[in-house]
Amino acid sequence: MAEAVLTIYPGRDGLPSPSPPCTKVFLALRYCGLPHRVVAPKGDPRRASPTRRLPALALGGEVLCDSVRILDRLEALETPRSWAPKEPRERARDRAWELFANEHLYWRGVYLRWVEPENAARTVRRVLPPFPAPLRALVGRLAVRTARRRARGQGIGLFSRERVRDDVLRALDTYEEALGEGPFLEERDRPGRADFAAAAHLPQFTYAGISPWAAERLRERPRLCAYVGRVYEACDLPAPDGLGLRSEQA
Ligand SMILES: N[C@@H](CCC(=O)N[C@@H](CS)C(=O)NCC(=O)O)C(=O)O
Known part of the structure; x- marks a missing residue:
């Protein structure tokens, strides 16, 4: 699978991002080990995402928005490490x-x-x-x-x-x-x-x-x-x- 690209508000003051949903997706990606690149939005941040909110994850030709939906998708993928409990x-x-x-x-x-x-x-x-x-x-x-x-x-x-x-x-x-x-x-x-x-x-x-x-x-x-x-x-x-x-x- 091609490298995923995560757009988030850039980190400062000792946090990956000042935005909690951005930080959450960053942590999940780091944990599961899916190859990815993290970028800051260029120009108006709201253009980086169809919903005008970050985080946004470009994956397999699609741009996924909303941190919960992004984690749903990551959870369903085969990744080097999985966080999902087996029991429903x-x-x-x-x-x-x-x-x-x-x-x-x-x-x-x-x-x-x-x-x-x-x-x-x-x-x-x-x-x-x-x-x-x-x-x-x-x-x-x-x-x-x-x-x-x-x-x-x-x-x-x-x-x-x-x-x-x-x-x-x-x-x-x-x-x-x-x-x-x-x-x-x-x-x-x-x-x-x-x-x-x-x-x-x-x-x-x-x-x-x-x-x-x-x-x-x-x-x-x-x-x-x-x-x-x-x-x-x-x-x-x-x-x-x-x-x-x-x-x-x-
Ligand atoms: N429920 C969304 C919330 C996303 C969200 O509200 N992101 C904020 C940053 S914390 C944002 O992009 N705000 C820009 C704006 O409102 O213009 C998620 O979990 O991804």
């Missing part, structure tokens, strides 16, 4: 956990980054490309407005900060309970799509100092941080910054 119910649970991250955690991350006002200012500084000064403020305001409009459309943008923070704490508890004795979710002995998704979404809490509250809540849970590091290690990648797992952060 286990496979279903693996995918359901992935959806928990994609649908629940993803939007709480959007809220933390774009809806909380102090965090939104930091997000604009860290995530947007370096536009020249006169444009910068305008692009920043537009990005915040767009993100907040989407958050309201989804529903979460209408929630109070306390409600969203309570959701985040419950999600972290849920992950700790599902990890049990580990090493991976549901005490599985190798990572699956549930783990790629968790390890892509959880580090957004510590990413680039954008949400100090969320970073503290995650760092208070060293078992969860070590788990995220284990998923990256299984994909031959260094642990993300900010989880207290690297010696320079000790």
